[in-house]
Amino acid sequence: MDTYATTWGIAALATAGVIVRPWRLPEAVWAVAGALLLVLLQLLPWQEAWTGVAKGLDVYLFLTGMMLLAEIARKEGLFDWLAALATRLARGSPTKLFGLIYVVGIAVTTFLSNDATAVVLTPAVAAAARAARVSKPLPYLLICAFIANAASFVLPISNPANLVVYGGGHMPPLAAWLARFALPSVLSIVTTYLVLFWTQRAHLKQEEIALHVQQPHLSRCGKVAGLGICLTAILLLLASRFAVDLGLPTFVAGFVTTLLILALKQEGPWVVVKDISWGVLPLVAGLFVLVEALDRTGLLRLLSDALHSASAQNPAKAMWLGGVIVAFVSNLINNLPAGLLAGAAVSASHTSPNVTGSILIGVDLGPNLSVTGSLATILWLTALRREGQEITAWQFLKLGALVMPPALIAAIAALVVTG
Numbered sequence: 001m002d003t004y005a006t007t008w009g010i011a012a013l014a015t016a017g018v019i020v021r022p023w024r025l026p027e028a029v030w031a032v033a034g035a036l037l038l039v040l041l042q043l044l045p046w047q048e049a050w051t052g053v054a055k056g057l058d059v060y061l062f063l064t065g066m067m068l069l070a071e072i073a074r075k076e077g078l079f080d081w082l083a084a085l086a087t088r089l090a091r092g093s094p095t096k097l098f099g100l101i102y103v104v105g106i107a108v109t110t111f112l113s114n115d116a117t118a119v120v121l122t123p124a125v126a127a128a129a130r131a132a133r134v135s136k137p138l139p140y141l142l143i144c145a146f147i148a149n150a151a152s153f154v155l156p157i158s159n160p161a162n163l164v165v166y167g168g169g170h171m172p173p174l175a176a177w178l179a180r181f182a183l184p185s186v187l188s189i190v191t192t193y194l195v196l197f198w199t200q201r202a203h204l205k206q207e208e209i210a211l212h213v214q215q216p217h218l219s220r221c222g223k224v225a226g227l228g229i230c231l232t233a234i235l236l237l238l239a240s241r242f243a244v245d246l247g248l249p250t251f252v253a254g255f256v257t258t259l260l261i262l263a264l265k266q267e268g269p270w271v272v273v274k275d276i277s278w279g280v281l282p283l284v285a286g287l288f289v290l291v292e293a294l295d296r297t298g299l300l301r302l303l304s305d306a307l308h309s310a311s312a313q314n315p316a317k318a319m320w321l322g323g324v325i326v327a328f329v330s331n332l333i334n335n336l337p338a339g340l341l342a343g344a345a346v347s348a349s350h351t352s353p354n355v356t357g358s359i360l361i362g363v364d365l366g367p368n369l370s371v372t373g374s375l376a377t378i379l380w381l382t383a384l385r386r387e388g389q390e391i392t393a394w395q396f397l398k399l400g401a402l403v404m405p406p407a408l409i410a411a412i413a414a415l416v417v418t419g
Contacts, residue, residue: 031286061247228257327366
């Protein structure tokens with residue numbers, strides 16, 4: 001048996017299962033099944049599989065903290081309050097509401113991360129659509145998915161994958177980061193908005209939204225939830241500034257905020273825990289194991305050699321190739337594992353900062369092509385289903401094929417020119 005071919009085949013089938021969801025089984029089932037099959041067939045020793053699972057610890061903590069914040073905020077009516085406020089500011093204009101949600105999405109992604117946009121903003125937008133009595137809320141909900149990736153390299157904390165790509169203490173100082181990624185980020189955000197708005201313009205023209213919406217009362221616990229989210233953003237900025245992993249601070253912030261609100265209401269934790277989508281954690285663990293198995297096939301060494309050779313021959317060409325290839329690979333194995341592989345390859349090949357930057361753009365922005373490209377999009381899908389909305393992988397792919405490539409080209413071009 002060709003172990004390499006079998007490993008790649010299992011990884012491909014597991015990824016396909018995550019994308020297509022046969023028999024409508026959760027994405028986590030396929031990722032975990034693929035990981036278990038690799039171990040059972042002895043293609044990956046269980047010790048190395050466990051090493052792969054352990055590599056995701058920071059991500060598990062980060063996601064748990066964000067999901068706690070989102071769920072307690074939803075239960076305390078914070079999203080309904082924000083939704084009514086956004087609808088009132090739109091003054092009956094679907095286009096203005098679309099723009100307002102996009103701006104909020106930029107802010108949430110920049111200061112709380114793209115996963116937070118999927119987890120926290122999606123239910124808020126769904127609430128806004130209900131408050132505005134929107135007949136087709138999907139165009140507004142799509143913003144949450146696309147801006148989560150388009151704005152995910154404004155700051156180092158805007159995407160956990162950024163920390164993975166620049167792992168090992170190679171994260172640039174904040175000033176250097178902004179100098180390198182400010183223009184690519186602006187072009188990514190603007191281009192994504194223009195194309196997304198163009199694709200949804202017919203739906204927005206047909207839509208009518210409520211002009212007068214009653215502003216609900218925000219309870220004391222709702223205010224505490226909002227304060228907890230704001231303090232979490234500050235905490236993440238400080239953690240990024242001092243090169244501290246984001247997982248533990250996020251978990252602590254979410255746990256403390258939830259505990260405080262439950263204590264104020266004298267309720268048990270079950271009222272919050274039971275409604276959180278815990279399936280995302282085994283999904284991430286399964287993806288990390290799949291990458292660990294692919295690494296055993298020599299993929300990392302191959303990537304390192306290719307990067308080193310391309311950078312030495314033609315740095316600008318290496319930037320384009322690195323960014324574009326990683327962008328599409330991220331849709332095959334998810335951008336978090338792809339970022340792990342790319343980060344290790346970059347570190348091993350000692351490539352230039354500009355090539356590393358283009359690869360980071362590919363890891364962050366490329367996932368706007370498909371529903372499995374990033375963890376943020378998978379989280380968005382989960383939140384979408386909770387709101388009674390549905391979009392197929394094919395529908396998203398058709399839209400992503402229009403939205404992602406122009407933004408990717410604009411962002412990498414800006415990096416090439418400024419670099």
